[in-house]
Amino acid sequence: MSQTSVLDAARSEKRTLLTEVESKALLREAGVPVVDTRLARTREEAAALAKQTGYPVALKIVSPDIAHKSDVGGVKLNLRTEKQVAKAFDDIMKAVQSRQPNARVQGVAVQTMARPGVEVIVGLSKDAQFGPVVMFGLGGIFVEVLKDVSFRIVPLLRRDAREMVREIKGFPVLQGVRGQEAVDIAALEDILLKVSELAERHPEVRELDLNPVIAYKDGAVAVDARVVLEGETPS
Amino acid sequence: MIPDLTRKLDRVFNPKVIAVVGDKKANGYSWLKSLIHFTGKLYSVQIDENEIPGIVELGVTNVKSLMDIPEPVDFVVCAVPRKVLPRVLEDCIRKEVGGVTAFTSGFAETDEEGKRLQQQIAERATAAGLPLIGPNCMGIFRPKLGIRHGVDQYYGETGPVGVVAQSGGQATFITTGARANGLRASKSVSFGNAAVLEAADFLEYLGQDEETKAIAMYIEGVRDGRRFFRTLRQVAPRKPVIIWRGGQTEDGARAARSHTGSLASSMAIWDAVARQCGAIRADTLDDVLDYLKAMVFIKPSTGDRVGLISMSGGQAVVTADAFARAGLRVPALTERSYTELAGFFNVIGGSYRNPLDVSWNFDSTDLAQRLLTILQNDENIDAVSMELGVGAMQRRWRRDPAFAEGLLDYLVRYKEESPKPFFITLFPGKWEAEALEIREKLQERGLATYPSFQRSANAYRRLVDYHRAHAREA
Numbered sequence: 001m002s003q004t005s006v007l008d009a010a011r012s013e014k015r016t017l018l019t020e021v022e023s024k025a026l027l028r029e030a031g032v033p034v035v036d037t038r039l040a041r042t043r044e045e046a047a048a049l050a051k052q053t054g055y056p057v058a059l060k061i062v063s064p065d066i067a068h069k070s071d072v073g074g075v076k077l078n079l080r081t082e083k084q085v086a087k088a089f090d091d092i093m094k095a096v097q098s099r100q101p102n103a104r105v106q107g108v109a110v111q112t113m114a115r116p117g118v119e120v121i122v123g124l125s126k127d128a129q130f131g132p133v134v135m136f137g138l139g140g141i142f143v144e145v146l147k148d149v150s151f152r153i154v155p156l157l158r159r160d161a162r163e164m165v166r167e168i169k170g171f172p173v174l175q176g177v178r179g180q181e182a183v184d185i186a187a188l189e190d191i192l193l194k195v196s197e198l199a200e201r202h203p204e205v206r207e208l209d210l211n212p213v214i215a216y217k218d219g220a221v222a223v224d225a226r227v228v229l230e231g232e233t234p235s
Numbered sequence: 236m237i238p239d240l241t242r243k244l245d246r247v248f249n250p251k252v253i254a255v256v257g258d259k260k261a262n263g264y265s266w267l268k269s270l271i272h273f274t275g276k277l278y279s280v281q282i283d284e285n286e287i288p289g290i291v292e293l294g295v296t297n298v299k300s301l302m303d304i305p306e307p308v309d310f311v312v313c314a315v316p317r318k319v320l321p322r323v324l325e326d327c328i329r330k331e332v333g334g335v336t337a338f339t340s341g342f343a344e345t346d347e348e349g350k351r352l353q354q355q356i357a358e359r360a361t362a363a364g365l366p367l368i369g370p371n372c373m374g375i376f377r378p379k380l381g382i383r384h385g386v387d388q389y390y391g392e393t394g395p396v397g398v399v400a401q402s403g404g405q406a407t408f409i410t411t412g413a414r415a416n417g418l419r420a421s422k423s424v425s426f427g428n429a430a431v432l433e434a435a436d437f438l439e440y441l442g443q444d445e446e447t448k449a450i451a452m453y454i455e456g457v458r459d460g461r462r463f464f465r466t467l468r469q470v471a472p473r474k475p476v477i478i479w480r481g482g483q484t485e486d487g488a489r490a491a492r493s494h495t496g497s498l499a500s501s502m503a504i505w506d507a508v509a510r511q512c513g514a515i516r517a518d519t520l521d522d523v524l525d526y527l528k529a530m531v532f533i534k535p536s537t538g539d540r541v542g543l544i545s546m547s548g549g550q551a552v553v554t555a556d557a558f559a560r561a562g563l564r565v566p567a568l569t570e571r572s573y574t575e576l577a578g579f580f581n582v583i584g585g586s587y588r589n590p591l592d593v594s595w596n597f598d599s600t601d602l603a604q605r606l607l608t609i610l611q612n613d614e615n616i617d618a619v620s621m622e623l624g625v626g627a628m629q630r631r632w633r634r635d636p637a638f639a640e641g642l643l644d645y646l647v648r649y650k651e652e653s654p655k656p657f658f659i660t661l662f663p664g665k666w667e668a669e670a671l672e673i674r675e676k677l678q679e680r681g682l683a684t685y686p687s688f689q690r691s692a693n694a695y696r697r698l699v700d701y702h703r704a705h706a707r708e709a
Binding site: 128130158160 | 464501503707
């Protein structure tokens with residue numbers, strides 16, 4: 001799926017929420033590294049895709065009507081066998097059917113479990129006065145409790161990306177604490193710049209969440225992605 | 236957008252003829268009195284027979300209509316009720332005036348009818364290409380030409396400070412406050428509800444204005460944030476821009492909506508804007524004035540290592556705290572400096588690491604001169620800051636005025652000749668009047684003083700941040 005076809009499809013269906021599979025297609029083409037995620041429509045397809053990607057895998061519900069997948073029981077992690085995958089597929093379908101029966105369900109996304117690293121988040125939102133704004137922070141309690149995040153107005157320059165990563169109080173975590181290796185900070189800066197470019201190219205993107213992005217000593221990858229479009233295409 | 240705006244604003248800020256429409260006794264003829272020192276020709280437009288004698292008494296020519304003025308009018312101040320404003324604007328357009336300030340309030344900041352009326356006058360002015368400032372504002376201040384929006388403002392002088400303020404009150408406080416700190420204004424504007432011209436227009440104009448060397452802004456909200464951001468990114472590298480944002484808190488934001496009808500973005504977003512553009516954020520009027528002084532009076536630098544001179548041991552401790560708290564460094568001097576200091580620094584109770592504590596033992600300007608020269612030559616130090624004790628200073632003044640004057644002369648000369656930034660802390664204590672006298676002597680000759688170590692340190696921190704921001708690569 002190309003960027004335009006993803007956006008066209010959503011527009012023609014009058015949808016504002018992209019599925020995870022669509023969101024990742026959009027991001028991948030924008031140059032943001034994402035964990036490969038493929039759509040399985042049946043439990044058999046899910047099992048086959050899991051085998052192809054390699055265990056352990058994660059399964060997540062794919063529906064244009066569900067923004068917060070884990071709230072409806074739509075996420076199963078760390079599945080190590082074909083049997084576990086098949087059961088997880090059924091469990092997800094059942095849970096979604098009972099908790100959000102009217103949701104249009106396209107299937108289940110199968111993705112390989114990313115290896116552990118430092119979790120960060122990257123976001124894009126729109127300010128009423130200044131337009132698209134990129135956000136960066138460390139994942140988990142850093143962002144939720146401590147609100148330790150930085151912002152920059154689109155378009156970002158390289159130095160903006162450099163500064164917003166270093167501006168958060170938790171920056172030493174990225175440099176490596178308690179014997180941990182430093183993460184690839186340049187890779188995080190690249191993601192911020194690519195998100196800024198994406199926002200410039202597609203003003204119809206209203207919100208974008210990469211939560212989490214996992215940072216390693218060599219590279220970083222978005223594990224989950226959520227894109228929301230404007231109700232009406234802004235001029 | 237108004238086409239050819241720079242040329243049009245040049246005409247507004249350099250008028251030969253000004254007309255005030257609708258000034259009246261109930262208002263104390265405040266507009267006409269504020270403009271009484273205008274270097275060009277001033278007219279009043281007033282149809283009310285009861286008001287005219289008071290106007291004539293002021294020596295101002297009154298006419299019944301803008302159209303009756305026998306020459307081109309460059310700038311109009313409109314102080315008429317809101318329902319009359321559209322009619323006066325039509326006259327302004329027909330008369331092809333240079334620009335208009337609409338003092339009139341009761342528009343987007345009040346009710347739906349006000350919003351509709353504001354929309355209507357904005358569309359009309361924009362279509363006619365008329366630079367409309369306001370409504371709900373005090374307009375321009377151009378002291379050099381005697382154009383004021385309040386009788387408390389000064390005239391007949393000019394300086395390096397440009398002011399862009401949504402609020403007329405803040406424009407007055409910033410310009411008069413800066414004047415009290417030795418800084419005159421080149422051009423200042425308050426633009427209220429920003430129906431046609433908004434912050435970005437004036438920022439762009441002052442950004443290219445050669446008289447203006449530093450810009451202070453008071454903003455409650457911007458209409459086109461994208462444009463403001465782009466403009467700020469262009470102007471800030473050329474000259475320092477200080478942004479004081481009103482409505483930072485929820486309570487403040489609510490007040491801003493009813494003041495100028497402005498919508499507020501979060502402070503985190505404004506912070507990002509300032510950092511990205513390399514502008515200087517201020518939270519209070521004191522901040523604005525302190526940072527203006529730093530940007531105009533103190534030599535540019537990206538160096539954060541400060542050499543300090545204090546007047547007592549306790550002051551040495553707290554001045555070091557203040558500068559460190561501002562994220563500046565107070566490093567040890569070089570061995571060479573310490574060797575030199577050991578040769579003459581035998582003050583009882585004094586000490587000479589950094590800060591150098593002189594325990595107020597200035598018998599002659601000689602000691603000050605030697606200490607300051609050592610700091611000037613020390614490679615570990617980027618900037619020099621000195622405490623001047625007002626109590627001791629004023630005692631010396633009474634006993635030995637020549638010494639006191641000589642010391643101030645030396646400090647000014649040092650500021651001019653040393654390549655390093657130099658500024659002074661002058662804590663008034665109980666000697667407010669004496670401190671003011673010393674401050675004025677120094678600031679009139681371009682030497683910045685601050686009433687506390689922390690304010691000295693914070694201001695210098697902003698100076699370093701500003702120059703670092705514009706030294707960074709893209």
